[in-house]
Amino acid sequence: MTVDQNISSRINLMRILLICGIVFVHVPHDPDTSPFLGANGWFDWLRVFLGDSLFRIGVPCLSMISGYLLLRKGYASFDYGKVLRSKAMTVFLPFLIWNLALFGVALALQRVDITVGYLPDLWHSTSRDLATYALALEGLPINVPLYFLRDLFVCIVLSPVLLFLMRRAAVPVLVVLFLLAVVPELNLVIVIKRSILFSFALGMHLALRKADLKALDRFAWPGSIATLVAAVALSAAIYDTGPTFPWSVELFRNVLSIVGAFGVWMLSSIAIRSSLGQRLAATGSLSFWVFCAHYPLLVLMWMVWNRVGTVGAYPLFYVGSVVTALVILVISNAAIMRYASPLYQILTGSRGRKDKLAKSVSSRPVGSPHPMEPKLSQQRR
Helix, strand or coil: CCCCHHHHHHHHHHHHHHHHHHHCCCCCHHHHHHHCCCCCCHHHHHHHHHHHHHHHHHHHHHHHHHHHHEEEEEEECCCCHHHHHHHHHHHHHHHHHHHHHHHHHHHHHHHHCCCCCCCCCHHHHHHHHHHHHHCCCCCCCHHHHHHHHHHHHHHHCCCCHHHHHHHHHHHHHHHHHHHHHHHCCCCCCCCCCCCCCCHHHHHHHHHCCCCCCCHHHHHHHHHHHHHHHHHHHHHHHHHCCCCCCCCHHHHHHHHHHHHHHHHHHHHHHHCCCCCCHHHHCCCCCCCHHHHHHHHHHHHHHHHHHHHHHCHCCCCCCCHHHHHHHHHHHHHHHHHHHHCCHHHHHCCCCCHHHHHHHHHHCCCCCCCCCCCCCHHHHHHHC
C-alpha cells in the first residue's frame, strides 16, 4: 500500500499541529498557579481545555500514525531486522541523546544548587531512580515528553508479536488493549503510557486491512465539531472536579484521547486545503525538533519567571512561554539544520536528510528526471 501525497501531507500537518499542542501540555506551574484554584477565571478553564483535554489526543494519535506507517507497504515487505536497525537510529538514539543531555546538564547544575525543585533531585536519588530518569526504565525520563519515544521503540521491538496478533485475532486483542488503555488504575509494565500500545496496534491493523484513510472525510465537519464539543465537555468536567478526578472523568479523558484521534484526522482533511495547512505540512523535521527540545526550554523559562514574575501574572507566563519557545525552536531548527547539518542529522534521527530530499524533488520542473534516475538506468543496463 502506498501513501498518496494528500495522506502524506495530512500526516505531516497532524504531526506539527499535535506536537505544538503538546507544548501546552507541558507548560510548568506550581500549586500556587494551579488552574484548579480558579484564580484567573476563564483563562484557567482554557488551560485545562488545552493541556488536560484537547491536546491529550496528541500522543495516541501520533502512535497510531507510527503503527500505520510501519506496515504501509504491507505484511510481505515487513523486515523486522531492518526496521529495528532503522528505528534504533531514528527513535531510540535521539531519545538517548536528548534525555541524557538534559540529565547531564541537570547533574552538573545541581552540584551548585541550580534546577533543584524544577527537575528531579539527582544527587539525592537512588540508583534505581537515576536509571529511570536517564533511561525511562520504570517511569518518566528527566526530559518528560520523551517517554513517547521510549514507548514507541518498545512497540517497535514488540512489532512481530503485535503483527502476529493483528493477523490472527485482531478484534479481541484490540478490545483487550483498549480496555487496558482506558480503564483507570490499570498498569502495563512494558509501556509508560498505556494508550500508546493500543494506538500503535490499531495503526498496524488499519495498514494490514488496507483501510481507506479518506473514508471518513465526508464526515469531516460533523466529526471535527463533535470532537471539539467532547473536548469542551471533558474540560468542564475536569475543571469542576480537579485536580483529583473521579473515576468516570478519568475514564472519559482516556477514551477521548484515543477516539479523538479520528476527529483530528477528519479535521486534517479540512485544514490541509488551506495555504496555511500546506505550509505547516511542509515543515518536515521541525515537528521532531519541537518535540524533543521544548521541555528543557519551558523549564528554563519557568526558572527565570520564578525570579522575576508574580503569581498573579501567570497568564502572561503561560502565553509568553509557549510563544517564545516556539519562536526559539523554529529559529534554532533552521539555524542548526543549515550551519551544523551533521549534528542536526544525529539529533533528529536523520529526519533533516529527508527534508532536503523532499525539497530537491519538489524544486525540479515537472517532467524532469529524478537525480538518481540515470544511475538507476545504468545499473539496470
